Amino acid sequence: MYSSLVRLQNTFGFFTTVAFCVALLISASDFLSDRAPTVNVLKTTQLQVVKGRADYYSSKKEEYAIIKFTLDADLSSLFTWNTKQVFAYVTAEWPSAQNNNATNQAVIWDTIITAPSSDHLGNFSPSKLKRLRKSAAGKGIDPSRGKLQIKNQRLKYPLTHPTGKLALTEDVQLKLHYNVQPWVGFLSWDQNQDWGKWKALKNGLSRKFTLPAIKTKEQAKKKTTTGGTRA
Amino acid sequence: MLSLLRSNLIWSIISVLQTISACFMIWKGASILAGTPYPVVVVITNSMAPAFNPGDILFIHHRPEHGGGVRVGDLPVILNPDRSYPFIHRVVGVLHGDNEEAMVLTKGDNNELNDSVGMMYPNGQEYISRREIVGFVRGYVPFLGWVVILLQNPGRVIEGLLSRFMQ
Numbered sequence: 001m002y003s004s005l006v007r008l009q010n011t012f013g014f015f016t017t018v019a020f021c022v023a024l025l026i027s028a029s030d031f032l033s034d035r036a037p038t039v040n041v042l043k044t045t046q047l048q049v050v051k052g053r054a055d056y057y058s059s060k061k062e063e064y065a066i067i068k069f070t071l072d073a074d075l076s077s078l079f080t081w082n083t084k085q086v087f088a089y090v091t092a093e094w095p096s097a098q099n100n101n102a103t104n105q106a107v108i109w110d111t112i113i114t115a116p117s118s119d120h121l122g123n124f125s126p127s128k129l130k131r132l133r134k135s136a137a138g139k140g141i142d143p144s145r146g147k148l149q150i151k152n153q154r155l156k157y158p159l160t161h162p163t164g165k166l167a168l169t170e171d172v173q174l175k176l177h178y179n180v181q182p183w184v185g186f187l188s189w190d191q192n193q194d195w196g197k198w199k200a201l202k203n204g205l206s207r208k209f210t211l212p213a214i215k216t217k218e219q220a221k222k223k224t225t226t227g228g229t230r231a
Numbered sequence: 232m233l234s235l236l237r238s239n240l241i242w243s244i245i246s247v248l249q250t251i252s253a254c255f256m257i258w259k260g261a262s263i264l265a266g267t268p269y270p271v272v273v274v275i276t277n278s279m280a281p282a283f284n285p286g287d288i289l290f291i292h293h294r295p296e297h298g299g300g301v302r303v304g305d306l307p308v309i310l311n312p313d314r315s316y317p318f319i320h321r322v323v324g325v326l327h328g329d330n331e332e333a334m335v336l337t338k339g340d341n342n343e344l345n346d347s348v349g350m351m352y353p354n355g356q357e358y359i360s361r362r363e364i365v366g367f368v369r370g371y372v373p374f375l376g377w378v379v380i381l382l383q384n385p386g387r388v389i390e391g392l393l394s395r396f397m398q
Contacts, residue, residue: 023372057348085282087321087340091303096327105303107323112340114281121281123341157345162328162358177304181282186370189296189304 026082027185033080035198037190039176041072042090042206045152049167049214054158062164065211067092067108068152069174073204076146078180079115085122086113086146087179092159094172108174109156116142117183167214174206266293267366269308269317273376278339279306279319286377289319290370301325301335301361306368309337313353319368320346326358334358 046068054064071090078086089110096102114122116136119129136142160166177190178201190201261270274287283289295305303322310317323345324336336358338345347357 019375027370057344087282087304089304098329099327099331102327102333103325104327105325106336107303112281118281121284123281157323162326162334179304179306182371184372187296187306187368 023184030082030185036077037075037201039073039203041070042174042176044069044209047212049211051214054160062160063166065159065166068154070151071148073148073176075178076143079141079145081140082182083115084118084183085181089177091175092172093175094169106159107157108159113145166211169211171208172211173208176204265291267291269366273379278341280341282340286374286380288372288376289368291366292369293366295367307364308366309363310365311353311363332360
């Protein structure tokens with residue numbers, strides 16, 4: 001009854017019960033903190049569609065889009081003491097031509113924003129790690145984290161479609177999303193509606209635009225002979 | 232004396248069997264509640280770092296947080312037909328072509344290439360379908376999965392401890 005093994009078993013059982021309760025309380029604390037993420041600017045600054053190999057690894061020639069965009073967003077309210085990282089990503093979304101109810105979605109850019117407690121996991125260079133730690137100044141929450149201000153950002157990943165066609169696609173929009181990764185508890189994503197203290201992401205959609213036609217060689221030549229800039 | 236020894240042995244065997252069957256019932260009950268054969272997964276690789284590191288535990292549910300179909304940003308548990316174990320990456324593309332089914336593209340956060348170019352899909356597939364997704368990550372607990380890794384591969388635990396001390 002009182003052997004070492006039984007005592008070890010009881011201690012382990014008590015430890016797991018307490019750990020489970022503490023984990024539940026920590027994850028519940030996320031719902032008590034305010035979230036009010038906002039986007040000030042999300043717009044395209046360059047649009048082009050080209051036919052060729054989208055990147056080094058492409059096995060076939062297909063139409064791919066070249067998009068540059070500007071983003072000004074404040075996701076700092078997503079960081080709490082339980083936040084490990086925020087994964088922010090911009091997608092290009094457009095209705096499917098083949099299926100009326102479906103939307104094509106593709107990530108064109110993403111970034112991982114670590115909290116000060118998880119900077120050491122971020123695989124950063126020593127100088128960047130030093131800068132991040134200095135900006136956090138030993139605090140659990142750094143107010144500067146989550147402020148995204150990028151201008152004329154090019155795509156991180158090629159934008160293609162399985163049909164190989166993208167030119168003249170209508171109603172394309174850029175959209176900012178986020179995924180909050182806690183230290184313990186439930187993962188959460190950007191929401192469409194307010195939910196308690198968590199507000200929906202404001203202005204996270206760009207204006208709709210149409211991808212341009214592919215420039216032909218004749219169009220490119222015409223531009224140069226009339227004194228325009230070379231493509 | 233002999234009958235006492237025999238009854239003690241029988242009781243010990245029964246108590247071990249009770250523990251094993253309790254674990255089995257808890258696992259199967261969790262699978263039914265979560266609607267997936269993999270209600271709890273231990274992270275083994277670094278492909279989703281820094282979000283998920285080896286030794287972390289992920290809780291899986293058959294529906295994603297938004298309750299609809301697959302969307303970009305979801306974290307699906309992917310089980311290809313010719314694999315014996317699933318892997319977890321992030322959805323980076325949901326595209327609709329001439330087929331009725333949506334074509335899903337995934338990528339590990341810590342990988343440079345998406346899983347199509349990275350040859351993670353079998354038989355030269357460029358995309359996966361919803362049928363190959365057995366659940367979505369909904370909850371997370373760090374570190375506690377090292378117990379499972381220790382049982383499967385003790386050398387890996389020593390490697391993990393050494394890398395932590397050498398950071």
